[in-house]
Amino acid sequence: MKYIYIGVSAFLVSIAITVLFLFYGQRVIPDGNDKALVYFIILIPLGICCAYLLFRVVRSYAHFKGTYRNQTLEVSGPAVMFLLVVGIGYYFVRNPPLPPTFTLTITFKDSVSLKPLQGNANISYAGSYYPSQKIDEGQVKFSNKVSTGHEITIEPDIPGYELNGNKVFKVPGNNESLDIKLTKKENEQASKNAAIKLFRSYVNDYDTQMTNFADFLKYKVQYLFDESDTAYFHDFVTLLNDYNTAFNKLYGERNNLVSMLSTYMPEEKDRVKTFLDDVGDKSENIFQKFNDHADKITYPDEMKKMTKAEKNKFVETMHSIADDAHKWIAQFERRSDEIVQKLASL
Structure with missing residues (x-):
């Protein structure tokens, strides 16, 4: 009977040490110290408990013999169970199972409007660096198998926005997304407004002068x-001089405009460039047709020599060119408005 008391007492001691460690371990053992030693102390009474109960109460038998570097160890009886509990328990303390991993969804939003943001993010996790992770529709799917509670460093690179506070976050649990809210930079907002205005x-x-030109021809x-x-x-x-001035400002500055606007919406760079290139192509096409007949109206004296049929044919041709110009103007206004609205919404 006394063996039962010894086994139960050892079990209760191990439970008591475990409870004390859970509640007071962080105070007693500072960070950086080897907490595995405490687990080792817990395993000793637990091993004694198992050995007494199995070999004195259940009447079990065990024998172990091993050789290592010409040294032989032979153990039998309760000592086998004691060493198994302590050894296996200590092994799992030193080699814990890997925590479950999952793909982390990181969202980036405006802190006021909560609208999704676009750009890139530099991420550091588990000693590895992952630069320029593309933010697509306000999200990054970080598929490098993160674990709950681990630290992850995130540095957003979103034009016009900044992250206030710490860049180090804790990975949330239960496959939840990590929501990051950013604030607009005041100076960036002023620069963006200036870019929109220009x-x-x-x-x-350009729209006004092209419209005036087309209306005159029509x-x-x-x-x-x-x-x-x-x-x-x-x-x-x-009208021609005013149009040329407006065209040269818009098309002549296209490279600077593309560079300036892509600062705030890099994903729209190709779209802006294509739009401004089309300004040159469409304008050249319209004025090529006009220039093919412009020599007839270069000087008033030359116009006097035209017959009535030639004049009527000339007017019809100019009307056709005006129709092409008006079609281009409608397309130009729609596409330019889309770019301005996109820029203003950022």
């Missing part, structure tokens, strides 16, 4: 043949 200025100027070109009033001819020359 782009709108160039776009509106509704007033026939008045160029009025010999009693040369004001229309001078107005037309002024």
